[in-house]
Amino acid sequence: MRTRIRSAAAVVVGASALSALALPAVQAAPAGPSAPSAPSAPAGPADDVQGDTQISNVIVNDGKSIVVGSTGKASVTVKLTASDPNGISDAGGILYHGADVNHNDWGVTLPSCGKHLVTAYTCTFALKSTSARHFGVSKNAQAGTWKMWAYAIGADGDYRFRDPAKTFKVLRATKLTANAAPEPVKKGKTITVTGSLTRADWESHKDIGYGSQSVVLQFRKAGTTNYVNVKGIKSTSTGSLKTTVTAATDGYYRFTYAGSATAGAVSATGDSIDVR
Template identity: 50%
Template sequence: MRIRATLGVVTGALALSVLAVPAAQADATAGDTKISNVVVNGGKDVVGGATGKKTITVSFTATDDSGIDWAQAILYHGSDVESSDSGAVANSSDLRATCTEVNATTSTCKSSFTLESGANLINSVAGGWKVWALAAGVDADYVKKENAKGFSVKRASKLTVNASPEPVKKGKTITVKGNLTRANWDTGRYAGYTTQSVKLQFKKKGTTTYKDVKSVRSGSAGALKTTVTASVDGYYRYNFAGTTTTPAVAAAGDLIDVQ
């Protein structure tokens, strides 16, 4: 994907000046136009399931002493937008952002983007993404930012738990099993997330707070298994803290009746 093809809406003298900037000097400015307050997906990580589409909003503030004429944003994964990895690029449906005037010099600009599992979302591009942004003033001043904002795009995770036997006598052994899986964007399915540290937690019946019991490492197919000694009625669950490519997730608690 090349920037000249992507920015089909950029025309005239502005196009020549903006697109002529070499990749090593990707940021560019002419005049007093500024971009600030870039927010992606309401400030939350973008999490994609094994299949389907995710629509997110990007907003930013654009200022120029003559007012803002138009603006545009692009989402991408890679060192720069011209050489984005594996087609990992998202344009808004109308290319240009919708800019709403706040006052004579300032506008709030917004665009919606669609990220689709198996298309611009593949396993190798999970992690850090960037926002490329451009704003132009009525007087033809402009600013272009290669990395106006960084954000995370992650593979959705799931976590299960099953504690047995139920009921159990006090002092006997409880076996707690579970599975940690995450979206595989390449296959369209969920698959085991192996060699990950997961906390086994316990909440005494009648209380509200889970406490750590021990750490368990996920094995083949994301399997989790450990044992504890039965003491009082309560709920066991597994809790995963997440990684740079996968969000945190906690299993629903499984109640154990200790007799």
């Protein structure tokens, strides 16, 4: 069995592999003014390979953006396939925000995949929002593009480090409301649609108004299933929304927001209007 591992990328095979990754356990950032310290970089190069160990089919959150509410917590599932002709001793990785795994401001460590003496094994890592372990963020500046550093270790001592093995989005959750009035209303009269757009603040753990954002008013005619665009408006500095339309037929009005580079998309629940 080959056991030689370059000293620059020293990794302990088996259950202790994560000891080479000087990162805190997966946990939320603490509440309060003190920010968490950035995770330490893994030992050795961030992108390196020895032998024929491979990493493939990396999937974070089923390929969808991770949308995180004001608590800063979210449940995330990560999958990767580790392969080696002699079997897998261990595999795992780090989800992080930063230029690369050696230059990050926050990250979470995946639990160990463990030993699987088959030529290819798909590891599934579940980061659940519990008091002990969850995907956590603490600064609004951490919204946007995240990356995953991944490793796989063969049973023969071969290994593969990949950075990034995957890029994905971590977004601040948004909420949207809509209210159409008056109700009922006479045909041809004015309907006023109001609402508000808020965005999760990971630092204050509150939802705050999201200003100067483009929002679309949509209408769904009663008895149909599809909404159509009516007009676009922008939220005020406090996230408030207000516009008017002419009453024509029964149906439902709602606002919808397409999201941004740091905030998730959202649609309000449709509010019914009775036109007489």
